């Protein structure tokens with residue numbers, strides 16, 4: 265039987281499915297049908313996948329192990345890790361079992377030295393720092409490497425590192441570099457060049473390129489064995505899938521309950537904050553920006569101006585209904601998810617065991633509107649009952665189908681939901697949908713727009729509502745921003761707080777320049793509240809210039825009254841507002857900065873020791889401001905371009921140039 269199961273990826277999908285059903289039926293018959301009797305089979309495809317998994321459970325896994333570790337904050341590294349696992353499993357699954365693990369859940373001290381093959385996908389945050397989840401790992405690894413006494417600790421370990429970052433930041437992909445160097449210092453061998461993904465450009469393409477080098481490197485090694493004729497084709501039997509139990513008679517009070525309120529210290533323990541205010545900040549115009557206040561009384565986490573709050577939002581009713589239809593299940597289908605046993609794919613515990621209605625599970629936990637990753641396409645292919653659809657999905661997920669993927673998914677910005685609608689025969693079981701197809705809906709981060717000195721028990725959010733027409737004609741309603749805009753007083757918001765390095769200087773007398781157009785104003789509203797409190801307590805404040813920008817003072821000059829009051833009261837020395845759509849000539853914050861080059865440089869020069877803060881759009885604004893900074897240095901000091909570059913670099917290296925950009 266083992267041979268039959270292991271060879272499943274090599275045989276056509278339809279055949280694999282039939283074999284899966286037969287093997288499952290045989291197993292259930294042998295077990296007297298006891299083991300899975302509680303697992304409901306709402307459709308043939310559910311029975312198919314659960315049965316195949318039961319068959320898998322029966323075999324002892326004697327394959328070599330390879331662990332894929334990820335350190336993520338906003339989900340990209342996790343998405344890549346899962347995609348990589350799907351590709352590796354389909355190519356080398358016969359010889360090796362690939363396990364994906366959040367680095368936080370990995371017992372590195374006892375396990376890493378004994379690994380044969382490890383991949384690490386590491387995002388960088390702060391000033392070249394690890395994600396919260398990778399902090400302990402990095403402390404352990406760097407201390408071991410720096411001690412110099414354990415040069416052979418990781419001898420025998422072969423590894424590959426892909427760093428995730430953004431070139432906008434001074435320490436680009438620093439964690440990837442640091443982890444790779446530390447692993448080597450401890451005797452591990454690097455399988456291939458370290459990969460670097462730049463979120464400022466096309467990070468998915470960077471990752472694909474790295475994978476394209478990874479597979480030949482593995483083929484040339486003796487670490488794994490490529491099954492003959494192996495392709496990217498995966499069978500439903502190899503999908504990671506939760507066990508699903510239909511719950512027909514749960515009392516209403518038990519269904520769709522939010523998990524109890526946690527500490528609010530991290531993503532694993534969200535605090536249930538209560539909404540105390542929601543208001544529109546724009547006056548007219550065709551866009552929307554909302555101010556939301558969350559009561560955090562009782563939350564264990566504290567905050568300072570400049571920190572972030574992360575919220576767990578929900579998909580809209582329209583999106584949820586469309587997804588349920590694509591899955592072929594009613595919205596009120598009530599079920600419980602649990603881990604399969606054995607949990608071969610290292611699925612994480614379901615966020616909520618349930619009972620949940622499909623409506624609630626899709627709203628809270630499934631990322632339905634992002635572009636589907638290749639692992640999801642492969643998983644859908646494995647579930648497709650129409651051979652043509654299966655083939656097309658496989659092609660889209662394959663290395664050879666890169667251009668097709670770009671033309672069908674990336675360029676038109678197709679969502680997972682749209683793809684499921686386009687491939688109606690690909691109806692995964694609920695267990696496989698949550699285990700292999702839909703990524704977990706990620707929390708969204710917001711720069712807190714209040715200060716605890718004024719609002720000790722609440723955090724404020726300033727959120728631009730995303731409504732964007734996609735090339736397919738679909739209007740994309742931003743999941744979290746639209747959800748926030750629909751909130752009402754008294755609603756509960758699962759959230760957690762995250763500390764950042766974006767902080768006012770310790771000495772309030774140090775002068776500062778703040779640049780924050782649009783919602784980039786958010787953390788500065790907090791800074792201004794903090795400065796107002798300092799002023800009130802009798803502290804002497806350094807100069808503060810705020811560069812704000814919007815389209816039109818009548819429509820989107822958010823918090824105008826508060827800013828004017830701050831000027832009057834002295835927490836802002838000068839407010840520079842740029843309006844991009846009031847005159848024929850567009851004006852942006854950088855134009856105002858350049859017009860005030862001498863004042864700006866008189867604050868940022870070494871002798872004044874002032875700080876520069878930039879917040880908001882990473883793609884354009886932060887780059888324009890960065891370029892302008894060079895021009896300002898040249899204009900104010902008369903130095904050469906090269907010298908200006910050196911001065912700006914020094915500003916950054918001395919910790920006086922901070923960015924909070926997204």
Ligand SMILES: Cc1cc2nc3c(=O)[nH]c(=O)nc-3n(C[C@H](O)[C@H](O)[C@H](O)COP(=O)(O)OP(=O)(O)OC[C@H]3O[C@@H](n4cnc5c(N)ncnc54)[C@H](O)[C@@H]3O)c2cc1C
Pocket residue numbers: 572633634635636676677678679680708709710711712726727728729730732740741742743744745746783786925926
């Ligand atoms: C540290 C940090 C601080 C932040 N602070 C703030 C803040 O103070 N205020 C604020 O307004 N925002 C802030 N953001 C941004 C915020 O986290 C959200 O990203 C923003 O609100 C949009 O989220 P959403 O769920 O509404 O939109 P989403 O649904 O996530 O959509 C966002 C964008 O993704 C793209 N997209 C969606 N689906 C697809 C697809 N299928 N294919 C291709 N592209 C797609 C679209 O371009 C869309 O505009 C911050 C982000 C970070 C990381």
Ligand SMILES: Cc1cc2nc3c(=O)[nH]c(=O)nc-3n(C[C@H](O)[C@H](O)[C@H](O)COP(=O)(O)O)c2cc1C
Pocket residue numbers: 335336337338339340341342387388389390391392393395428429430431433434435436437438463467924925926
């Ligand atoms: C607040 C913040 C700080 C960041 N700091 C850095 C940094 O210092 N260096 C870097 O290369 N990228 C930095 N980034 C970019 C992220 O590493 C990048 O977006 C990455 O793709 C995120 O991966 P994740 O989704 O797995 O968390 C930062 C991003 C944010 C939002």
